[in-house]
Amino acid sequence: MSTTTRIEAPVRGRPRSAAVGESVYTACVEILAEGDPRAFTIRAVADAAGVGAATIYRRWSSKEVLLTETVIRLMEEHIPTVQDAPIAEGVLGLTRGWVHALVATPVGRALPLIVETASHEPRVAEAVAEWHLDRRLRVNAMLQRAMDAGDLRPDVDLGIAVDLLGGPTFYRRVFVSLDIQAPDYPVRLAREFLRWAGWTGDLSTVGVTS
Numbered sequence: 001m002s003t004t005t006r007i008e009a010p011v012r013g014r015p016r017s018a019a020v021g022e023s024v025y026t027a028c029v030e031i032l033a034e035g036d037p038r039a040f041t042i043r044a045v046a047d048a049a050g051v052g053a054a055t056i057y058r059r060w061s062s063k064e065v066l067l068t069e070t071v072i073r074l075m076e077e078h079i080p081t082v083q084d085a086p087i088a089e090g091v092l093g094l095t096r097g098w099v100h101a102l103v104a105t106p107v108g109r110a111l112p113l114i115v116e117t118a119s120h121e122p123r124v125a126e127a128v129a130e131w132h133l134d135r136r137l138r139v140n141a142m143l144q145r146a147m148d149a150g151d152l153r154p155d156v157d158l159g160i161a162v163d164l165l166g167g168p169t170f171y172r173r174v175f176v177s178l179d180i181q182a183p184d185y186p187v188r189l190a191r192e193f194l195r196w197a198g199w200t201g202d203l204s205t206v207g208v209t210s
Contacts, residue, residue: 023049024056028070032106037113040067064117068124071110072131075101079166081138087146088206091165091193094139095186098169103181112174136162143197153198164193 027048031040042063046053060066079097082090102108118125139162146152168189172178179185187207195203 020049020051020055021059023051024059024066025070025073028066029074029106032067032070032110037067037106037110040110042066061123062121064114064121064124065127067110068114068117068127071107071114072127074105074107075131078105078107081135081142083138083142083145086201087142087151088190088194088199088201090142090146092186092190092207094165095169095189095193098166099180099186102169102173108173111170139165146199151200152194156197161193161197164196 024045027045028040031044031048040063042053042056045063045066046056049056056066060069078101080093082093085093102111114124114128118128136159140158143152143156143158143161147154147156169180169186172180184207191203191206194201194206
């Protein structure tokens with residue numbers, strides 16, 4: 001299963017360089033970290049990456065596509081899906097990861113713009129839908145293993161479960177501007193999720209370091 005959605009553009013000219021791709025990605029993150037994602041332009045990225053604008057357009061068909069791929073990669077890097085750890089650890093990793101991505105990276109500012117762009121840009125909508133489906137499948141697999149092991153109740157609604165792990169944090173950050181930076185917020189969210197899912201462990205131990 002892939003972990004980073006890639007929006008492919010038609011290949012023209014010379015073969016692609018992985019080093020150029022990394023330079024462009026680094027430049028995109030730096031530019032997004034500086035301010036308003038609406039100021040994100042191909043020219044600014046090209047200048048920061050030390051490449052020509054034509055090089056970028058050979059790989060990404062528009063700034064919206066490049067922005068989307070950058071944000072998806074950031075989310076993959078900062079919101080882990082732990083498959084081989086105890087379920088409480090995996091759930092807490094997800095709730096903490098969403099908070100970190102939305103607060104400490106450019107994702108929090110750029111994601112609302114991407115959601116808006118997806119409503120009228122098919123390639124962006126396709127990339128977001130592909131990433132979302134891939135993540136749901138990975139989180140569902142993590143939860144299903146815990147259900148099969150008897151650590152969660154057997155009738156957990158996996159469709160709702162995935163929404164509960166990321167939805168509240170996104171909603172609080174983007175729509176109602178509620179504080180998600182309190183150190184105990186991801187712990188409280190993880191505990192409430194595990195309570196709802198019928199976790200058989202001790203909720204008071206979740207988020208407590210030994």
